[in-house]
Amino acid sequence: MTIPKEYVPYEIESKWQNKWNESIYYFNWDEAECPQYIIDTPPPYPTGNFHIGNSLNWCYIDFIARYKRMRGYNVMFPQGWDCHGLPTEVKVEEIHGITKNQVPRSEFRRLCEELTSENIRKMRETMMMLGFSIDWSNEFITMDPSYYVKTQKSFVKMHDKGRIYQEQHPVNWCPRCETAIAFAEVEYESRQTYLNYLYFDDLKIATTRPELLAACVAVAINPSDERYNDFIGQNVKVPIFGHEVAVIADKDVDPSFGTGAVMICTFGDKQDVRWWVEHHLPLRKAIDKNGLMTEIAGNYAGMKISECKEAIIEDLKRQSLIYKQEQIEQNVGMCWRCKTPIEILSEKQWFVKINSEEILSTADEIDWIPEHMKIRLKNWTGTMEWDWCISRQRIFATPIPVWYCKRCGQTLVAKEEWLPLDPTQESAPQPCECGSTDFEAEEDVLDTWMDSSLTAIHVAGWLSEHEMRLPTQLRPQGHDIIRTWAFYTILRSVALTDTRPWDTILINGMVLGENGHKMSKSAGNIISPHEVVDTYGADAFRQWAAVGGTPGSDVMFRWKDVVSASRFLQKLWSIYRFSISHIENFNPETDHIPPESLPVVDRWMLSNLNRLIESTTESMDHFQFDETFKSIRGFTWEMVADNYIELVKSRLYGNDSEEKKAAQYTLHMVLNTLVRLLSPFVPFIAEEMYSRLSSGSVHLSTWPGVERKYIDENIEIQGELIKDIVASIRRYKSESGMALNAPLKKIEIYAPLEDTTDIRGATNSEVELISGKPDFEYVPVSVKPEMGIIGPRYRKKAGAIVKKLSLADPLEVAKEMESGKMILDVDGETIEVDPEAVSLEREVKSAGREVDVLDVNGSIVVIVK
Secondary structure, three states: OOOOOOOOHHHHHHHHHHHOOHHHHOOOOOOOOOOEEEEOOOOOOOOOOOOHHHHHHHHHHHHHHHHHHHOOOEEEOOOEEOOOOHHHHHHHHHHHOOOOOOOOHHHHHHHHHHHHHHHHHHHHHHHHHOOOOOOHHHOEEOOOHHHHHHHHHHHHHHHHOOOEEEEEEEEEEEOOOOEEEOHHHEEEEEEEEEEEEEEEOOEEEEEOOHHHHHHEEEEEEOOOOHHHHHHOOOEEEOOOOOOEEEEEEOOOOOOOOOOOEEEEEOOOOHHHHHHHHHOOOOOOOOEOOOOEEOHHHHHHOOOEHHHHHHHHHHHHHHOOOEEEEEEEEEEEEEEOOOOOEOEEEEEEEEEEOOOHHHHHHHHOOOEEEOHHHHHHHHHHHOOOOOOEEOEEOOOOOOEOOEEEEOOOOOEEEOOHHHOOOOOOOOOOOOOOOOOOOOEEEOOOEEOHHHHHOOHHHHHOOOOOOOOOOOOEEEEEEEHHHHHHHHHHHHHHHHHHHOOOOEEEEEEEOOEEOOOOOEOOOOOOOOOOHHHHHHHHOHHHHHHHHHHOOOOOOOEEOOHHHHHHHHHHHHHHHHHHHHHHHHHOOOOOOOOOOOHHHOOHHHHHHHHHHHHHHHHHHHHHHOOOHHHHHHHHHHHHHHHHHHHHHHHHHHHHHOOOOHHHHHHHHHHHHHHHHHHHHHOOOOHHHHHHHHHHHOOOOHHHOOOOOOOHHHOOHHHHHHHHHHHHHHHHHHHHHHHOOOOOOOOOOEEEEEOOOOOOHHHHHHHOOOEEEOOOOOOOEEEEEEEEEOHHHHHHHHHHHHHHHHHHHHHOOHHHHHHHHHHOOEEEEEOOEEEEEOHHHEEEEEEEEEOOEEEEEEEEOOEEEEEEO
């Protein structure tokens, strides 16, 4: 079969996508000999779009998985899907023109599952297109009962341990999503707002939230602020609403902000919550779950928060209760899903207890790459204001397996053997302790992080027929979800198994557009993986991922990097095409050649090849994909294509001989090694090349090992010298207007070399290796006047002097220069000319022959003309 000249990615990649048997990537649960390497893979949200950020992360994971398999590990590269959540509910409402409350819960959930399944199908196709070696036998889908039964059992187990509880408590609330959210789901945005200065009777206070006046329960003053000492312990009347509140002292009040007097509302922010708890203040709810003002807001009841704010400010102005407004910048807490400003409401919710010391000590048991990313987890853990709120007021999520007795109010938590179940669809299997069978189902569902925080223990075999294999070896994830996925997984793994979830956590960055900004629809800089693959192929895309950046750092997408990757694939293909034509009938097993029998250039190549194996293995062990691939690419392009092949071509094209077999042996070894080194990064072209070099799949082969018998520093020095000598001679030919394959009369080399076989072949010339130092005779052949000296010094006579020198005998001029002065007869006048005003062009002769001399790194190369 003829190998085409051009590399066509689509043909090669589609061929192997259809041929590959995915079972070669399956994890063997019964394996006892090979060390395990389980990867706790991120389960993406099934939007239907496996975007470029996902693709970057999965490229990293695939590089590791393929490498570790080649190193002899029993690798699990599972694929999960984190299905539950609000975006799917919103999309279903949009597609079907309904709201979640217009159809039965079971029907709405069915529509969500239907959409999710279709989105998963689309994303699977993209992942297959990109050549990821996923273990599909260990796929998990969080909306399936087979998975969420574990979420429900984890709820029951942690409840039984006292680590999950239900309580009326302030929570972060999104009025748009109509649900409680955790602290980790709050993002902060800087906005401009007004600080309003109000009269509380004779006391002046400043607030950015006058719409919460109805919820005011106290005014706080710093006890060290002498301006207001007389007010402490008194009551003041809240403007507009008229109810009286106490003025209390608290050292946390900042006297320099506003007036130094602060109104405490239930709840304006986290500080209000702290004061409410510490001072045992009453609760006044001015905002409901829908973001509307409650009855205590009086005339403003039913208004949206923003409407109420405007109306109250107008009324305060009308009553002369506002005496100043100033614009300030404020950090506003936002729901990370819909970007709506959050409120803090007091609601009955389910919580997971957070043990910060336990989380931090466990984090210290884990190897963080890069190490500084652990600081993000530590900083986040130190800012937790209250426990993790895990209940959500939605539908498409894991049901909380709980009922409430209508007679006595007792909470009935499901037993593990009853699970999985949906309490809104199934009755409690046993009566309450009071004997009643009349229950109300818990309609709240669990936070989706309750599902995804189990991935590590799930893939390790928790609650399955397999022996549990915790800790897993690797968690790859983005730095944006350290405070969520990493934090919650550590918490849950320790709570449920008393074991760290992973040995190592590898953090990747985000993908930036060509303008250096984060990719987004609004910025118009989003690139789809399909756009890249359709034009340049998956291997080119994967190359971009490999060389684009280091773990932990953001990666810029640039089309020129993909084009460069494509060019390398073509170069690799050209090397492969040339090599196969010379080694396809060569049998490396029967034609094995001992290292000491190989010519210098072959040994030079194999020494450098083994150093490459050594450095790339170390880089891969440290997840330095960019260093690894750049080293392989540079070696392939420069060492192999530009130098080695050019040096040994004459042997490869020559008659069958030991020297030809040595070149074939070396080229086969080089190509076979490079294909295996490249296979984790560019699996498609690597498989195609390997199919002509060996039997089976390259992805079932072993990672090359270092053979130290080939590493020889002296041989490397000789090889480099041979390479440089050949390059110098080619440059000499080019500068002399000669064809590169034109023979020279003879080349004599004064250098410590063992052989000149490949210099002779590459220059197509007779080559003699001579010991000692050359004996040269430098014969003057022409005189060159230095006009820069003669002109200024001799002025009007300069022209006559130059003419005289041009006609002079070079040998006579040389003798006079050696004496230190030259005497010229110029128009009857004797003139003494300084030697520096003249230079001589000399011809080199060796043993009476005319030669050219090249100095190559201190070694002399004589070209006989």
